[in-house]
Amino acid sequence: MSDEHQPTTPPEKHGPARNLDAHRARYAQRTAGMTASEVRALFAVANRPEVVSLAGGMPNLAALPLDSLAGEVASLIAQDGQGALQYGSAHGVPELREQICDVMAMEGISAHPDDVMVTVGSQMALDMVTRIFCDPGDVVLAEGPSYVGALGSFSAYQAEVVHVAMDDDGLQPEALREAIGNVTARGGRIKFLYTIPNFHNPGGVTMALNRRAEVLEICAQHGILVVEDNPYGLLGFDGQVYPPLRSLDADNVVYLGSFSKTFASGLRVGWVLAPHAVREKLVLAAESATLCPPTLNQMIVSRYLTTHDWKGQIKAFREQYRERRDAMLSALEQHMPEGCTWNTPDGGFFVWVTVPEGIDTKAMLPRAVTQRVAYASGTGFYTDGFGSRQMRLSFCYPTPERIREGVRRLANTLTEERELVRTFGSIPQREVPGPQAPSPDTA
Amino acid sequence: MSDEHQPTTPPEKHGPARNLDAHRARYAQRTAGMTASEVRALFAVANRPEVVSLAGGMPNLAALPLDSLAGEVASLIAQDGQGALQYGSAHGVPELREQICDVMAMEGISAHPDDVMVTVGSQMALDMVTRIFCDPGDVVLAEGPSYVGALGSFSAYQAEVVHVAMDDDGLQPEALREAIGNVTARGGRIKFLYTIPNFHNPGGVTMALNRRAEVLEICAQHGILVVEDNPYGLLGFDGQVYPPLRSLDADNVVYLGSFSKTFASGLRVGWVLAPHAVREKLVLAAESATLCPPTLNQMIVSRYLTTHDWKGQIKAFREQYRERRDAMLSALEQHMPEGCTWNTPDGGFFVWVTVPEGIDTKAMLPRAVTQRVAYASGTGFYTDGFGSRQMRLSFCYPTPERIREGVRRLANTLTEERELVRTFGSIPQREVPGPQAPSPDTA
Numbered sequence: 013m014s015d016e017h018q019p020t021t022p023p024e025k026h027g028p029a030r031n032l033d034a035h036r037a038r039y040a041q042r043t044a045g046m047t048a049s050e051v052r053a054l055f056a057v058a059n060r061p062e063v064v065s066l067a068g069g070m071p072n073l074a075a076l077p078l079d080s081l082a083g084e085v086a087s088l089i090a091q092d093g094q095g096a097l098q099y100g101s102a103h104g105v106p107e108l109r110e111q112i113c114d115v116m117a118m119e120g121i122s123a124h125p126d127d128v129m130v131t132v133g134s135q136m137a138l139d140m141v142t143r144i145f146c147d148p149g150d151v152v153l154a155e156g157p158s159y160v161g162a163l164g165s166f167s168a169y170q171a172e173v174v175h176v177a178m179d180d181d182g183l184q185p186e187a188l189r190e191a192i193g194n195v196t197a198r199g200g201r202i203k204f205l206y207t208i209p210n211f212h213n214p215g216g217v218t219m220a221l222n223r224r225a226e227v228l229e230i231c232a233q234h235g236i237l238v239v240e241d242n243p244y245g246l247l248g249f250d251g252q253v254y255p256p257l258r259s260l261d262a263d264n265v266v267y268l269g270s271f272s273k274t275f276a277s278g279l280r281v282g283w284v285l286a287p288h289a290v291r292e293k294l295v296l297a298a299e300s301a302t303l304c305p306p307t308l309n310q311m312i313v314s315r316y317l318t319t320h321d322w323k324g325q326i327k328a329f330r331e332q333y334r335e336r337r338d339a340m341l342s343a344l345e346q347h348m349p350e351g352c353t354w355n356t357p358d359g360g361f362f363v364w365v366t367v368p369e370g371i372d373t374k375a376m377l378p379r380a381v382t383q384r385v386a387y388a389s390g391t392g393f394y395t396d397g398f399g400s401r402q403m404r405l406s407f408c409y410p411t412p413e414r415i416r417e418g419v420r421r422l423a424n425t426l427t428e429e430r431e432l433v434r435t436f437g438s439i440p441q442r443e444v445p446g447p448q449a450p451s452p453d454t455a
Numbered sequence: 456m457s458d459e460h461q462p463t464t465p466p467e468k469h470g471p472a473r474n475l476d477a478h479r480a481r482y483a484q485r486t487a488g489m490t491a492s493e494v495r496a497l498f499a500v501a502n503r504p505e506v507v508s509l510a511g512g513m514p515n516l517a518a519l520p521l522d523s524l525a526g527e528v529a530s531l532i533a534q535d536g537q538g539a540l541q542y543g544s545a546h547g548v549p550e551l552r553e554q555i556c557d558v559m560a561m562e563g564i565s566a567h568p569d570d571v572m573v574t575v576g577s578q579m580a581l582d583m584v585t586r587i588f589c590d591p592g593d594v595v596l597a598e599g600p601s602y603v604g605a606l607g608s609f610s611a612y613q614a615e616v617v618h619v620a621m622d623d624d625g626l627q628p629e630a631l632r633e634a635i636g637n638v639t640a641r642g643g644r645i646k647f648l649y650t651i652p653n654f655h656n657p658g659g660v661t662m663a664l665n666r667r668a669e670v671l672e673i674c675a676q677h678g679i680l681v682v683e684d685n686p687y688g689l690l691g692f693d694g695q696v697y698p699p700l701r702s703l704d705a706d707n708v709v710y711l712g713s714f715s716k717t718f719a720s721g722l723r724v725g726w727v728l729a730p731h732a733v734r735e736k737l738v739l740a741a742e743s744a745t746l747c748p749p750t751l752n753q754m755i756v757s758r759y760l761t762t763h764d765w766k767g768q769i770k771a772f773r774e775q776y777r778e779r780r781d782a783m784l785s786a787l788e789q790h791m792p793e794g795c796t797w798n799t800p801d802g803g804f805f806v807w808v809t810v811p812e813g814i815d816t817k818a819m820l821p822r823a824v825t826q827r828v829a830y831a832s833g834t835g836f837y838t839d840g841f842g843s844r845q846m847r848l849s850f851c852y853p854t855p856e857r858i859r860e861g862v863r864r865l866a867n868t869l870t871e872e873r874e875l876v877r878t879f880g881s882i883p884q885r886e887v888p889g890p891q892a893p894s895p896d897t898a
Binding site: 032033034035036038039040041042043046047070071073074076078079081082083085086087088089090093094095096097098099100132133135136139143144145146147150161164165167168169203204235237263264272276277278279280287289290293296297299300301302303304305306307308309312 | 475476477478479481482483484485486489490513514516517519521522524525526528529530531532533536537538539540541542543575576578579582586587588589590593604607608610611612646647680706707715719720721722723730732733736739740742743744745746747748749750751752755
């Protein structure tokens with residue numbers, strides 16, 4: 013894709029000369045992979061209010077106690093503004109790191125605050141972990157499909173992603189063994205397994221408990237680190253909390269957590285829990301990335317955890333998301349044409365849908381947006397071109413009513429698409445290089 | 456240095472087993488360069504209240520109107536919390552990007568908000584610029600000495616730094632030509648010149664106006680991009696504002712700005728202004744780094760710029776820093792032993808001191824801390840081992856009284872050190888690999 017296809021800056025705005033990139037020859041090799049997709053253009057349209065977006069991963073913050081939070085933040089700035097507005101350490105605010113250990117204790121993780129580093133969202137944790145471990149050409153194993161933002165970080169460090177198949181019970185140990193065997197046989201160097209065991213993004217599935225020990229054992233046996241990403245772990249719809257991999261293995265698991273889904277995404281406060289020596293490397297890496305995470309934001313989270321019923325708030329989020337999940341599942345049952353399948357997530361934000369053969373979800377997206385519904389095409393969640401018959405539907409942000417309307421529109425689009433396919437055969441589309449989805453959580 | 460020398464985690468805390476890094480063989484090549492320095496250990500001591508720290512680059516926030524700021528932030532969260540606490544775009548909040556153009560207009564820069572990307576401090580801007588431009592082995596030209604945080608980013612991407620000499624008028628064009636010639640002759644690939652033209656960190660000098668056009672011309676002629684870092688540009692003590700390089704060349708300069716020194720460092724709001732196509736790459740890179748900068752922080756800065764007399768606040772900062780600069784210069788005049796030289800900064804945070812031959816500022820630092828004064832040894836600001844006779848003294852954070860006391864203690868330390876050198880010859884020290892200074896702005 014050349015730059016002419018960027019939607020945010022029509023050519024007439026800057027004049028044609030500016031669309032020629034005079035700096036093209038100077039970019040690093042990794043930058044060649046950074047190409048805005050055509051899908052990105054669609055999302056500008058998809059964000060219009062008349063479109064029901066089932067595409068983004070934005071949490072619904074309507075339930076947050078904004079007034080009391082405003083009061084707490086005001087008193088924080090008035091009383092401790094000199095500290096809150098000043099640089100901090102790259103390691104993070106000590107009090108918050110202690111509280112993060114309390115949060116993780118809810119999941120059965122026993123950890124020392126010193127082994128926690130606060131990050132600018134868990135995206136930064138992903139980026140730092142990849143930074144310290146991955147040379148160009150190193151292999152990262154990741155579920156297929158996997159989180160778009162993780163794939164973006166791996167790509168930024170020129171790591172090769174090898175997908176490992178999932179089923180309804182999550183990552184398949186046998187597929188993991190096979191992937192390790194294949195990569196090793198061709199001389200590839202595997203740095204870590206990246207996994208989202210709970211309420212997977214985008215897959216919506218959860219790794220079965222008996223598989224967890226097996227996955228850990230396979231990785232330990234082959235000297236492969238496990239990077240566990242667990243942003244949704246406390247959002248099980250029945251209040252169930254599955255034991256994170258980190259609770260089963262403290263030495264070979266790097267754990268990523270986040271307040272984006274349990275409190276407020278716009279604060280960008282996440283964390284990484286790592287074995288001591290790894291955490292030290294992470295702090296040094298983080299200094300070169302942002303110097304330190306924003307002090308104010310850390311203190312806001314710390315204060316929120318101290319002054320608010322944060323467990324009650326998580327329960328409220330869980331119930332709200334369960335209601336939306338239910339709305340989506342019943343609408344899918346009611347409206348989706350024959351041949352579509354999907355899973356039933358018991359937590360998190362997403363349903364993963366497979367459409368009938370012949371339909372290409374990426375090719376169909378413009379027509380869906382014309383019908384005023386948006387989704388994330390499955391291809392963005394794979395690095396190997398798979399996913400054209402899949403789509404991710406998010407139930408986190410729209411109201412149940414909007415979700416039902418969105419699914420109805422999507423079902424109509426699919427029905428029409430199937431007619432097109434029956435009449436004309438499968439619909440070709442232009443190949444688009446680069447990531448196939450927009451900014452992973454924000455669109 | 457092995458991990459046993461980390462000051463923050465004494466061995467007894469974790470038990471000896473945890474100090475052996477089981478993950479050592481897995482790190483990326485770049486991680487080998489990430490080693491905590493012994494100097495870092497000292498800074499834990501240097502942060503004790505009885506020690507006058509002339510080492511850090513923390514702005515003095517005492518003058519900020521915390522009460523009215525607290526009120527504004529509270530009303531922001533109460534009225535617009537759903538937006539402020541939600542994900543945003545990696546590009547940044549549009550209103551703030553417009554206001555950033557107004558701020559840059561004060562320096563004579565004419566820019567379009569679309570060409571601005573908001574970052575998590577300008578450290579992240581540095582990191583993103585290096586990410587999109589530098590392959591391992593690429594050369595970055597930088598003043599000698601240069602900003603520690605920039606050197607850290609360049610090192611993280613395995614770029615080689617070639618220093619270019621400065622004098623009291625800043626970067627020397629002749630030295631720049633020579634460096635380019637040398638690197639080119641050995642087949643090196645120069646990606647950009649990194650420069651801090653105004654009130655240099657750590658050098659304290661400003662690039663003469665007649666040199667700016669010349670530096671730009673040399674770079675344009677050799678196809679070298681210019682990365683201009685200008686955090687102190689509005690902190691000229693007489694209210695003077697020197698024209699940034701970007702105001703003279705919009706096509707070949709990437710400009711980095713920050714609210715850390717003119718408002719509040721702990722919010723971590725900086726920005727990069729880049730030619731359009733480069734800015735697009737930067738946004739894609741930033742998505743993989745942090746998804747988006749914190750929305751709340753951007754809205755706080757935006758509201759502050761709207762509701763507060765931010766120009767008056769900058770004037771207050773300027774006057775405060777001028778008073779501190781004066782306190783430091785007069786104390787240096789009064790106390791420093793013969794053979795020490797320093798410059799007279801007319802803006803910014805730093806004085807650059809050269810000590811008599813035979814004295815090694817890095818070796819002396821533990822003895823200075825014993826005398827209850829800390830500084831940043833010059834070696835941290837070079838990648839080539841230079842700087843052992845230099846030190847950076849910061850006048851930004853301590854009060855004038857503390858500055859005078861600190862300089863008095865430093866002078867005593869130097870005098871005793873000179874006696875030691877006279878008696879025993881120069882004092883050897885152990886070689887310490889890796890960055891020689893702690894977290895660049897926070898210690």
